[in-house]
Amino acid sequence: MKAFCNTIAQLLKKLPALSLSFILAFVFSAALACGPGLFEDDARFCLFRPSTINYPQLSAMQYSQKLFHYFNREDFESENTINCKEWQQVTDKTVSYNDIFNLQYHTSPDSFLAAYQAQKWENFNGNSFVKWLTAKKNRRFLEYFATAKAIERTQDITDKGWGHYFHKVETSTLDSLKQVCYTRYKKKLPAFLRLRYGFQFLKCAYYAVDPNDQPKIDEVFKTLASNSSITSQWAYIYYALLQQENLQQAHYLVKAFDICDAKKYRAFSLLSVATLDTLAQTTGDHYIRVMARAIAAMKNPGRSLQDIQFVFDNDPANKYLPLLITREINKLEDWLYSPEVLYFQPFLAENYFTTTVDDPVRYNFEYDKKYLEEFLEQLLRIQRFKSTTFLNIAVAHLYNMSHQHSSARDILFNMEEPVVKEERISFLLEKLFTIVNSKPIQADEVKNEIAALVEKLGKLDDAERYYSPYYSYPAGGISSVLLYLSRKYQALGQTVIAGLLYEKAGIRTNEYIYPPYGESNFYGFISYFEKYAGPEDIDELLKLKHKTNKTPFEQMINPAIWGQDEIYYDLKGTLYIRRSDFASAMEAFRKLPDNFWDTAYEFKAYLPLTSVSDVEQIISFPTGNQKKYTVASKKQVVADVLQIETLLQQAKTNQQKALYTLWLANARLNISYFGKAWMLYAYGKTSNEPSGPGDSYHFAYYYINPNNTNNTENYYYLKDARRLYEQALQLAKGDNELSARCLLMLSVCDEYQHAFDPAESNSTSTGPYRSPFKKELGRLYSKTKFFETVAVSCPDVKADAIGSR
Numbered sequence: 001m002k003a004f005c006n007t008i009a010q011l012l013k014k015l016p017a018l019s020l021s022f023i024l025a026f027v028f029s030a031a032l033a034c035g036p037g038l039f040e041d042d043a044r045f046c047l048f049r050p051s052t053i054n055y056p057q058l059s060a061m062q063y064s065q066k067l068f069h070y071f072n073r074e075d076f077e078s079e080n081t082i083n084c085k086e087w088q089q090v091t092d093k094t095v096s097y098n099d100i101f102n103l104q105y106h107t108s109p110d111s112f113l114a115a116y117q118a119q120k121w122e123n124f125n126g127n128s129f130v131k132w133l134t135a136k137k138n139r140r141f142l143e144y145f146a147t148a149k150a151i152e153r154t155q156d157i158t159d160k161g162w163g164h165y166f167h168k169v170e171t172s173t174l175d176s177l178k179q180v181c182y183t184r185y186k187k188k189l190p191a192f193l194r195l196r197y198g199f200q201f202l203k204c205a206y207y208a209v210d211p212n213d214q215p216k217i218d219e220v221f222k223t224l225a226s227n228s229s230i231t232s233q234w235a236y237i238y239y240a241l242l243q244q245e246n247l248q249q250a251h252y253l254v255k256a257f258d259i260c261d262a263k264k265y266r267a268f269s270l271l272s273v274a275t276l277d278t279l280a281q282t283t284g285d286h287y288i289r290v291m292a293r294a295i296a297a298m299k300n301p302g303r304s305l306q307d308i309q310f311v312f313d314n315d316p317a318n319k320y321l322p323l324l325i326t327r328e329i330n331k332l333e334d335w336l337y338s339p340e341v342l343y344f345q346p347f348l349a350e351n352y353f354t355t356t357v358d359d360p361v362r363y364n365f366e367y368d369k370k371y372l373e374e375f376l377e378q379l380l381r382i383q384r385f386k387s388t389t390f391l392n393i394a395v396a397h398l399y400n401m402s403h404q405h406s407s408a409r410d411i412l413f414n415m416e417e418p419v420v421k422e423e424r425i426s427f428l429l430e431k432l433f434t435i436v437n438s439k440p441i442q443a444d445e446v447k448n449e450i451a452a453l454v455e456k457l458g459k460l461d462d463a464e465r466y467y468s469p470y471y472s473y474p475a476g477g478i479s480s481v482l483l484y485l486s487r488k489y490q491a492l493g494q495t496v497i498a499g500l501l502y503e504k505a506g507i508r509t510n511e512y513i514y515p516p517y518g519e520s521n522f523y524g525f526i527s528y529f530e531k532y533a534g535p536e537d538i539d540e541l542l543k544l545k546h547k548t549n550k551t552p553f554e555q556m557i558n559p560a561i562w563g564q565d566e567i568y569y570d571l572k573g574t575l576y577i578r579r580s581d582f583a584s585a586m587e588a589f590r591k592l593p594d595n596f597w598d599t600a601y602e603f604k605a606y607l608p609l610t611s612v613s614d615v616e617q618i619i620s621f622p623t624g625n626q627k628k629y630t631v632a633s634k635k636q637v638v639a640d641v642l643q644i645e646t647l648l649q650q651a652k653t654n655q656q657k658a659l660y661t662l663w664l665a666n667a668r669l670n671i672s673y674f675g676k677a678w679m680l681y682a683y684g685k686t687s688n689e690p691s692g693p694g695d696s697y698h699f700a701y702y703y704i705n706p707n708n709t710n711n712t713e714n715y716y717y718l719k720d721a722r723r724l725y726e727q728a729l730q731l732a733k734g735d736n737e738l739s740a741r742c743l744l745m746l747s748v749c750d751e752y753q754h755a756f757d758p759a760e761s762n763s764t765s766t767g768p769y770r771s772p773f774k775k776e777l778g779r780l781y782s783k784t785k786f787f788e789t790v791a792v793s794c795p796d797v798k799a800d801a802i803g804s805r
Helices: 008-013 020-025 056-061 079-090 097-105 109-118 128-133 136-154 171-186 191-207 211-225 230-241 246-259 264-270 273-282 286-299 305-314 321-342 360-385 389-401 405-412 421-438 444-460 477-491 495-505 527-532 535-546 552-557 565-578 582-589 634-650 654-670 709-716 719-731 736-755 772-781 785-793 795-802
Strands: 155-161 164-169
Touching: 056 264, 056 321, 079 097, 079 230, 097 128, 109 136, 128 136, 136 155, 136 171, 136 191, 171 191, 171 211, 191 211, 191 230, 211 230, 230 246, 230 264, 246 264, 246 273, 246 286, 264 286, 273 286, 286 305, 286 321, 305 321, 305 360, 321 360, 321 389, 321 477, 360 389, 389 405, 389 421, 405 421, 421 444, 421 477, 444 477, 444 552, 477 495, 495 527, 495 535, 495 552, 527 535, 527 565, 535 565, 565 582, 565 634, 565 709, 582 634, 634 654, 654 719, 654 736, 709 719, 719 736, 736 772, 736 785, 772 785, 772 795, 785 795
Parallel strands: none
Antiparallel strands: 155 164
């Protein structure tokens, strides 16, 4: 009896395995059973983003820096670059920058020191920096460079493999090098060399600790801190770490964060929120207190309004206020928009599940809306003190979030378009956001207005693209707006527009919908429409695809690459099958070549070659019309179903009607989640699909909902199959053999249904569910040939039927 002879739990474990190519088709889903693979910030919906204009060193402190790809070290000069440029300056720019960089950062200490000690430089022929260093007049610079390489060699970092590193510091060697550096720092050397020797002394003092060095450390730091060289920024970090008292160390790290752009992230990472809070409460330095509160706010994933108020009240011109304001706006966007737009819970999950109320998500959602009002009130206070382009856009954004769209319009449409590119992008995004929320977006004139703004933004927003060239627009602000716009059209029931906008946005959401890439018959081209469209929408989609004189809005939503017509017609027919309209499905499938399903996607692996009326995978002997299909084909399966329906209509006797009804019931079972022809109904399948119609399909499992409840009732709960088996049983009265088959198949449906029932999976009962239909089968039909065959083939059924378990 094959699978049916096992328990239902075993059956579920033996769902058809997915081929490798099928798994790769859903590459962002782990084993087809969990959410898309994302950076943590990509799970947040955050649109507002102009805070680090002309200050890219702060990009790592944004709330959603990964989402906007702002943390790109190419946006600003790294400390390595600054160092090499300072060296190039001291050579009167006679030396190649690349030669300096290669010798400084790509040359091992051993190779350089070996050449230096032997005074043999053949391995460095062609390096203009080595040539400059080895010139007689530059002997002191060569001597320093050798000293720096010697210090570097004492800090041996050995790769142990598997991501483990061994860091060994040769303290005894550093002691002597420390003295050399301090002695030379005190000499009358060029300022460039004195500063570098001073820094190397601090570095050695950090690793080779000696309390007696403190006066020298203070002396050297005072000199370094008063200059503009990169050595000053390096010195701040080491001097802070050389402080023995925790709060004193934090004091200098706070200063390092503020003063040292090249070391800003390093200082930030060394400061804890607890230490910052203690420092702010105990220090008598007003500047340090404000900075400590500002940095603490940057580290806070929760509400930071009190810190922002403190910073503004004590330093209204504080340069970090735009960042803090943007972070707070991004948090509100995450908390309020992530569930609505991305279908993710807000990233700060604790915020949503710490209450004891019946509906914590709704409770905290309302709480966040109140916080939005409070934050807007305070931002208006800041704006009244000093109105700037940034603050005006920020206030307009909060007005839009508060559904005060007329107030947002009053600000935006009375502003000059900003000159600075990042501000202009944010301004245009905000205008688009305002239009989407305040005008009838289904109207043609509004659509054209939206298209014009999107085109303008597309020329400005040059953030990183996902899977170029398959998406016309980059990820970032414009993509967020397009996704938001998709949800708006989805709410209006304009599925074609919503789906194409979703594809255009190219943002992964917590749902089994994947934007298309790759071959033209890939599932991604229909994934959105498979969930939300009806057959009529597919006609509209194809009409738009082949339209030659598209409007500006239609050009805007037009995909960079369309799927082939065949994949859309296949979807149209499949959607009709979900409506149990096999005749209309056949009309759609007739537009496809007979071998389409044999060559496209994964249909060949999951469509049967034996009649859909046969359930030989459940019971091991023929039960249907025993037709064989010539190729894996939805068209042949549907033709088979239609032929059985015709036979049923033409049947004269109840026995004939019972037989054909049984065949139709088998067909409905086979095109369900549990059957051999499940891909007639769906496009993917996992053993972890949500159980029950009450489950949210928004947890990125493959799940055919939404659309209509019949998807759940028929595909997972076998409503039509069970109804047809019951009809067949009624019609088969007097034919014990046929009645026995109907009862057995009813027990199959019953046990499948219970296996998928969440209440059953949470049950405390021991063992799998046993259908009472089996008892009925044993009581009424144990003398039939059918039951005797079942009893031999599958003792489990016999045991359940006669009560021996």
